Amino acid sequence: MNVVNPIRCKKQLEAVKGYLRGKNKRDYLLFMVGITSALRISDILSLKVNHVWDGKKPAEFIELNEKKTGKYKRFPVTPNLKKAIKEYMAEYDGCPDDYLFVSRVGKNKPISRQYAVMMLNQACDMVGVEESFGTHGMRKTWGYWAFKSGISLDYISIALNHRSIAETKRYLGLLQEDLDNIYLQVNL
Structure with a gap:
């Protein structure tokens, strides 16, 4: 399994949004759900239209039971x-009970994980994101920017359903970043 990273540059994050928004609204929405929710791709792909739309306007909250943890x-x-x-x-x-990210193949089936990975990698390549990115990178991007915004690792760990803050730090790549900064600060 390849290790994926968050998008750590705001300009690149905005560029990915802009690229997807101009290319395909469904794929843009998938990316937006991914970077604003901290959901895993299995949960994102299981969303139905009525999870996000009440028939007239966007829902105030999205609620679900996570597949991995229940x-x-x-x-x-x-x-x-x-x-x-x-x-x-x-x-x-479509209908309110349809999958939100419906595939063009088959009747009312969500897009595949493979398509999501390919689409995200293509968008990242087009805007110059050099680090490995994939569907899990959206979740990591949320956590990384939550941390950079000053949100406590305690809360981030809870949102990501991690067992410990140390797990969250490793997950977000913060341990290595912290260690790099220590070396730079010592600067002997």
């Missing part, structure tokens, strides 16, 4: 995510 998860729909949902729904012509 734990209940609820998170608010951020203003940026609301915009992405509105843009997608303006072009949507």
